[in-house]
Amino acid sequence: MNATLKDVAERAGVSRSAVSRTFTDGASVSEKMRRKVEKAASELGYSPNLLARSLTTRRTKMIGLISNNFHNPIFLTVFDRFTDALQQRGLRPLLVNLSDETDPQESVRMMRDYSVDGVIVASSTLPPGFSKAFRDHGMPVVHTFGQFSSAPSVHVVGIDNVECGRMAARSLIARGYTNLGFMGGPEAATSTQDRLAGFTQEIENHPHITLSISYAAAYSFDAGRAEMLRLATGNMAQAYFCGDDVLSIGALSALKDQGLRVPADVGIIGLNDMEMAGWENINLTTIHQPIRQIINSSVELIVAMLDEPDRYPEARIFPCEIVERGTLGPEIGVK
């Protein structure tokens, strides 16, 4: 149906190689030949079949984009940026929705079957071993939002979740809260574990501060709301560090339901600074994560690996900062 190389060659009265060279950058073709071929090609509406080409070039220009966070609105932004950044570099994302799957084997096979040039794992919950599986099968891989480690087994781009935990604790303590709560995402998520670790670490420096710990079942509004409703039936902390903005927003909804005022009765600090956190009817104090930079950096990294597959793994960590809005009391003794 579509015109092929051969059709163009016949029409232009030249060899197939000549046509191929016309459509390959950096190949040797005379101006005259190029014009002849391009004329025939445009008459036939020809453009080369990338998949056939990929057989010999070993480049499909497809990047596997693997995620399991299809319920957290921040990931719409993530997909937007990723697709956009990839497209600008002539790459196409092949999307994989992992849902609750945590075994990489099937995804690895899928990516191999399609000969993707590289894989981006966009998830803050999957362990490093997940992304490593791709590397073990010879695929370039970048784990975006992955667990920071000083000896990463694959490229990691994201934030230092442990430091964010500390930052949240410091901030709450500075505001005079003495009775703190941690409401994490799924307990098994690396981001939950790291944020808790930092949070706890900082609190241990302050013997008078108490800490209670709980987990939401997922990084979703419903899970955050459900967990906070449960907490509200018992003794509550004065302020909670929630694992993520969408959990925080769920928690806010639960608190409102229970007739508790924020920040007067309970303080909340989130993490991410998703667009919604700034909406007037939410106005969440949170830790800003520089999503855009993280994603650009991830794409640059995967692109670099296309030319240098054995590039030594690195961790690219971006600093976060607290965004003051309306869900925490003021700092005490400042100024």
Place this chain on the structure above:
Amino acid sequence: MNATLKDVAERAGVSRSAVSRTFTDGASVSEKMRRKVEKAASELGYSPNLLARSLTTRRTKMIGLISNNFHNPIFLTVFDRFTDALQQRGLRPLLVNLSDETDPQESVRMMRDYSVDGVIVASSTLPPGFSKAFRDHGMPVVHTFGQFSSAPSVHVVGIDNVECGRMAARSLIARGYTNLGFMGGPEAATSTQDRLAGFTQEIENHPHITLSISYAAAYSFDAGRAEMLRLATGNMAQAYFCGDDVLSIGALSALKDQGLRVPADVGIIGLNDMEMAGWENINLTTIHQPIRQIINSSVELIVAMLDEPDRYPEARIFPCEIVERGTLGPEIGVK
């Protein structure tokens, strides 16, 4: 690097065809042969290269998923369902982010370059001509959330936006509002035009009802908020039909900012019934669109077209219904 057909054939001591047949459903291979081949294959970790296969079978099992709504949270749900439904059928979505592009040519070329088996256009703003371009190039296409027409040029799955407009008008009128506002999405979007058409149509049956019309620049929170802030500087309507939930939520935020109470001072009705609309701090009265069914139906349709490319175009329209929450006054005279 990866094992190929030839490697497996050599190891098993059989012909390449035999190996190929072992991995092709419905091909004729003896049990003995199959076992021999499968043993060699698993020893080598072989699985067939789908792209090479696609060259002869003309099936890549890739579906182009094209959208331009990367700022409306409902589309995260849309992507979730689409990827999931496609994966369950052994298909993979190749994602295209259109951003503000409205010319199909580049997307068409892209999809041809990758030889996708079919294309799903998921957008309520793109005109029918956009999706038709794919059909004109011989690709199966389904336009999800596309413009309903009684003589569709491509398969359309979605809702009847005109009827939704009427429904919104009827509902507002039944509640005794006489001074109505339409705050649409982008003026050029087919969904905006259709919703307005229905809204106007119904109002024209009621001479005492007045209507004012305005448009937000995009289907996004920010655009909805900005437009409502603008409206609040002039004479306001008693109740607004907003083009979409996310616009409505933006509008709610603007109203709150202006010290206006909802529904006491201004009524709002949205469209979509996204998850967020049910959150306690939003609690939006809206028109429910059966997203899940629409997407399942879209996927079924594209799958059917793989076997029957010239299937006669049809429009599959799903009914919507009003979900009563807290942003409109009660109906008047109803019991």
Place this chain on the structure above:
DNA sequence: GATCTTTTTGCAACCGGTTGCAAAATGGTT
């Protein structure tokens, strides 16, 4: 114009698979 160098072109093999066809193997009958 002859000779040498450089550029352009085509041939043919290859990338990793599938498939029509005919030959070989198998199985069933008598």
Place this chain on the structure above:
DNA sequence: AACCATTTTGCAACCGGTTGCAAAAAGATC
């Protein structure tokens, strides 16, 4: 055991491209 029908297998061509190599063409030099 001979014959025939059926199933299984391998050969070779093909899918739509790329590319190393050598031949042909073009350009440079004298």
